Amino acid sequence: MANRLHRLGRSEAANGLVLVSPPAIFAVLLLAAPLGLLFLYSFLTDGYLTILWEFTFQNYRDAWSDPLVRTVMLRSLGVSMMVTAITVLLAFPVAYFVSFHVRPDRKSLWLFLITIPFWTSYLIRVFLWKVILGYNGVLNSGLLGLGLIDEPLTFILYNVNAVVITLAHAYAPFAILPIFVALEKIDRSLLEAGRDLGESDLMTFWRVTLPLSMSGVVAAVLIVFIPTIGDYVTPQLVGGPEGRMVANIIHLQYLRLDNYPAGSAIAVSAMVMVTAISLLFLFLNRRFLRGRK
Amino acid sequence: MTAARWFKMYALGYLVFLYAPILLLPIFAFNDGTIIAFPLQGFTTKWFSQMFGNATLALAVKNSLIIAVSSAVLATCLGVFAARAATRYTFPGKGGIIGLIMLPLVLPEIIVAVSLLGVLLGLGVSLGIWTVILGHVLICTPYAIAILNSAFQSLDRSLEEAAYDLGESRLSTFRLIILPLVAPGIVSSLLISFTISLDEFIIAFFLAGTEPTLPVYIFSQFRFPQAVPAIMALGTILVLLSIMLLAIAEYFRRRGIAKSGGKDTGGFL
């Protein structure tokens, strides 16, 4: 018996489970359970300052029939998709450059330089975009000074454009890193083989490099798309009234109106939409990759 | 001009785009004018001196430091457990469990914030520094795990077996061999978690109750145009501080990999 216990104590699975349990329990209590509760709240009735245990779909009906909520929700999706597309497209050449054209001992430095802005004072960075894009901002005064425009541009602040630019800036490193990792994993002799077999550089990129880096691109898309939809600070600071996004209404429902069920229903709706689109994207991507093989 | 040159030009341009806002920060921090716009008004250091003696700011700094230090320590401890389990063992449900722990990496912070708020208020917990710490541990742990994973992964498993074979117990093996070898990763994880927590706004905004943290204070000041230049000064200091912490973190991360004889694959993630 003692032997059996001894063996059990030493078994791989048991050791692993014991080790992982503190962070796992923490995540269950403070992440899984709260998310479950959020889901539950979205089906309950708001009793003004209390929550009534009456099951209802009314919150969802309200959320989706309210033109304001609907507009903001669709806008958030549109902004997220646009930010994702811009970020990933702009990031790919940078990741490609660092992976293929930077000396190996310099790669860490480049990655470090790329990641630094991401970690530093998000709030102030967003605020500074306001300074850059504003009526008397850096961009306008620069363009005026160069004589390229006669009066300040106004379509770049307090609207969706400003939100897209600012978010694209904030999530840039998130897009670069996964693509870089995928590019690094590509065996360089494959590219030589491609060229050796008579393909041009461009065709080698198209037929070898791009398909092999697709996993990184997919990761980049998801890691940018999912969090951006819930961004609060950027629309709040540079979005103006017509740049509001879903996080701003969730905040409104929760902290201003104290309507948890309504806020939860909006949050759940947003998450369901994001998940559905992400899954659709993954599915289409898989089809695309299989189609090429 | 070769393709490589074009790529380099593009990458440098991209870096300028990345750094543009940060580079503006010191310009306005030393600008003698309350409006944050061009043209500049002249040189001053008064925005820096204004910060000292600001009681609310001092309280916010104090709160933020308590929160950041606690979150960094707790997240790193949890990270050590998870990273060790993930790199060394196979167990049922591994993918799901690790996936759940890593989920905050992609989950919008507002979702984390409101779901936690719902539970805490439902339980009747009063909001304050501790509730912010709980939230911050949740979002820092995935980053800690990412860093520690690379530290644990570059660890040759036969090193542990060798120590065990030479008569040490599992616990003393961990203390004598594993811990010293992953120590740089732990330092790096502490610093990164500290930086993330110090900078985090949404969760603190929802969960801090009436206690101000640094980002919450900064956000509140944006409403008052006359307060903004002082925020630029504060921001300058914060950015310098973060860059310093990150540089130290990067140094330790690389040293850790070199120490255990691994190969640097670059980057925090």
Add this chain to the structure above:
Amino acid sequence: MKRPIIELENVQKYYGDYHALRGITTTIGEGEFFSLLGPSGCGKTTLLRTIAGFEDPSSGVLKIDGKDMDGVPANVRPTNMVFQSYAIFPHLTVEENVGFGLRRDPRSAADKARAVQEHLEMVGLKGYGKRAAHALSGGQRQRVALARALILKPKVLLLDEPLSALDKKMREQMQVELIRLQRQVGITFILVTHDQEEALVMSDRIAVMFEGQIAQLDDPETLYRLPKSRQVADFIGTMNFLPAQVLSETPDGFEVEVAGLGRAALTARQAPGRPTGDVAVGFRPETLTILYEGQQAADRESPGIVEEVVYYGDMTYYDVKLDGVAAPVRLSMRNVFGRPVLDRGTRTRVAWAPGALVLFR
């Protein structure tokens, strides 16, 4: 037979559905240099790690020095291991590595330091004590690993492919040193290797393993000259096979008809499996000799034609198609001074001896 130090009785190991060890029963003697030889995945490393205590056998009995090891963890077994990657602790110095296992030793610090110096000297690393471990070359790491294991005076030293990471020259040098070291300390060494030459050079006895079982356990010479199966024969060195038929069993052996060679009388020893009917006859390349003009075979000879010539400097390998056989046989000739290398297509005669043949199923 020497006093047994390790006794294995029907040791089985499963990893889920995978049957890694299929009933290992054997005894390893005190002071023996014992090798486990086999291709990757044959279970040799699993067996070594089972002896070390890193793996628990699924069933069966393992005794070390007469004591049952069931439930005895690796850190208290009287065995120590030299790892394939050497597992030198990179954050410690050479001295700290060698003295690592002495932490719980009750001896005084001075005594321990002396033991460390002695063992460094023993492996030829005198004066290297203060060096950082990560600054050592492969061969030096190997020596540190040996000193670190031997300082604990184990009853058995386990070596997991210790030479596979070294280049050819270094490997040959370390082979000689390991033999010297083993004689000096006099304890049992168990070596895991996939390199048949290494096993032949170093071992007192070799266990050849395939698919979780010991296919043959013998001293190097017997193993090489009289392999029990075609699988073992193929794995150790090169062996030619020719189809043959058993014509009759004589009082002291067999009468066989071999394609290309003709009739031959074999002793019972040459047919370990006692096969009958359609069989195969095997022989090593060096047991055949090309006969030049005017030379006579000491025993028997067969005519053939040179099909391929491979020149190695000190040796030349010939593939010769014997008359009446479709596949060529390989033979090796030392390039002694004045002996010409034959061209492809040359007609020749090949000398052979019935005593060098082995009969297989």
